[in-house]
Amino acid sequence: MVSVLVVSILLINCTSAKKEKEESQVKEITMKTLSKESIKVQDYIQKDIVIAHRGTTYWAPEETEAAFLWARNIGADYLELDIQMTKDNILVALHDDTLERTTNVSDIFPTIKNPTTNDFTLKELRSLDAGSWFNKANPERARSSFVNLKVLTLQDVIMFAEGYRIKKEYGAPVKEIVNGIWIGKYEYEIDPNDNGNRPGIYVETKHPKLNIEKRLSEQLTTLGWNINTSPKEIETIENKVEIANSNARVILQSFSPESIVNLEKYLPNIPKCFLLWKPDMMGDLKGTYQKEIDFGLKYNVQIIGPSISGEPNNYGELTDPWMAALVHKSGLIIHPYTFDTLEQLTNYKDIVEGVFTNRADLALEFYNRKPEKSPKKILTQLGY
Numbered sequence: 001m002v003s004v005l006v007v008s009i010l011l012i013n014c015t016s017a018k019k020e021k022e023e024s025q026v027k028e029i030t031m032k033t034l035s036k037e038s039i040k041v042q043d044y045i046q047k048d049i050v051i052a053h054r055g056t057t058y059w060a061p062e063e064t065e066a067a068f069l070w071a072r073n074i075g076a077d078y079l080e081l082d083i084q085m086t087k088d089n090i091l092v093a094l095h096d097d098t099l100e101r102t103t104n105v106s107d108i109f110p111t112i113k114n115p116t117t118n119d120f121t122l123k124e125l126r127s128l129d130a131g132s133w134f135n136k137a138n139p140e141r142a143r144s145s146f147v148n149l150k151v152l153t154l155q156d157v158i159m160f161a162e163g164y165r166i167k168k169e170y171g172a173p174v175k176e177i178v179n180g181i182w183i184g185k186y187e188y189e190i191d192p193n194d195n196g197n198r199p200g201i202y203v204e205t206k207h208p209k210l211n212i213e214k215r216l217s218e219q220l221t222t223l224g225w226n227i228n229t230s231p232k233e234i235e236t237i238e239n240k241v242e243i244a245n246s247n248a249r250v251i252l253q254s255f256s257p258e259s260i261v262n263l264e265k266y267l268p269n270i271p272k273c274f275l276l277w278k279p280d281m282m283g284d285l286k287g288t289y290q291k292e293i294d295f296g297l298k299y300n301v302q303i304i305g306p307s308i309s310g311e312p313n314n315y316g317e318l319t320d321p322w323m324a325a326l327v328h329k330s331g332l333i334i335h336p337y338t339f340d341t342l343e344q345l346t347n348y349k350d351i352v353e354g355v356f357t358n359r360a361d362l363a364l365e366f367y368n369r370k371p372e373k374s375p376k377k378i379l380t381q382l383g384y
């Protein structure tokens with residue numbers, strides 16, 4: 001017992017000595033800093049923001065209407081989504097490159113092997129059930145209303161942020177028919193259960209393919225969400241989330257350097273976050289981290305999005321205090337992913353400016369913005 005105690009004390013001493021050494025080394029490093037133009041864009045972004053990762057992965061099937069309406073009504077500042085392109089060039093909200101994990105694609109299209117979003121038109125994607133997998137994976141949080149939830153478009157998510165929902169008749173989405181043809185779009189209606197929050201969207205592009213960044217820019221313009229091209233005025237309510245009507249209504253993010261370059265080309269002056277992933281950062285971590293920051297500065301990102309450690313994801317640690325010191329020294333701010341517990345929120349609270357979280361309910365309470373209703377009640381009130 002005594003020897004275990006001695007070993008533990010030695011380990012703690014070694015770890016804190018290592019941390020002190022790393023922090024003092026950072027003090028000696030000279031970093032490039034954010035440009036004046038980037039500082040202006042960074043000023044658009046609020047502090048201590050709660051970014052609803054895929055809406056939520058905990059309370060509802062990720063990136064579905066239930067997840068995003070929940071995130072809006074709970075009071076998250078941003079709806080986080082990943083975008084992919086359909087065969088008919090429509091942007092949809094899906095995290096994975098393939099559809100098997102979060103839909104019943106293998107039942108509906110059994111002959112297509114390794115089905116990706118780009119193998120299908122929007123109309124085909126809307127025939128999938130993107131909710132039932134969640135009920136099987138999480139029986140304790142399952143709801144019959146999650147069955148047959150639809151894959152969403154970027155437009156759907158923006159409409160939710162503006163207080164709408166997909167129009168339904170007898171429980172089924174109403175198709176938007178144009179010239180007698182249905183290409184997979186639905187009609188919208190003002191959500192009677194909307195509680196007035198107007199969050200922004202935090203959009204992630206994966207590897208650049210199919211000119212997705214250009215398409216994103218065109219779509220944001222069409223929908224009045226591109227601040228470079230006469231953005232629409234969105235009505236907001238005092239003391240509710242009002243980000244949808246600000247210059248930071250959209251924040252862009254990517255792990256891919258190529259995509260960051262394209263995002264800056266097609267969507268300048270819009271806040272951007274360069275995401276970092278430990279397996280991509282080989283060799284000397286300090287040197288690599290510095291290079292990633294330099295890359296971000298060169299392409300006008302204002303935010304670094306590193307991973308955090310801890311359950312349940314157990315990602316590699318990229319938000320140690322010395323790493324945060326390096327990022328802040330260059331003038332960038334930090335939005336790490338992904339916060340699932342109060343312990344994580346507590347551990348990193350002094351060194352981050354915002355959090356990607358599957359538990360916007362916990363994060364809002366942590367930041368003294370306790371939601372008016374419980375997470376379950378919000379889902380029920382929304383009709384789920």
Ligand code: G3P
Binds near residue numbers: 080095204253275338
């Ligand atoms: O966008 C932040 C975080 O979402 C990155 O991880 O894999 O969940 O998209 P991922």
Ligand code: CA
Binds near residue numbers: 080081082204
């Ligand atoms: Ca993401």
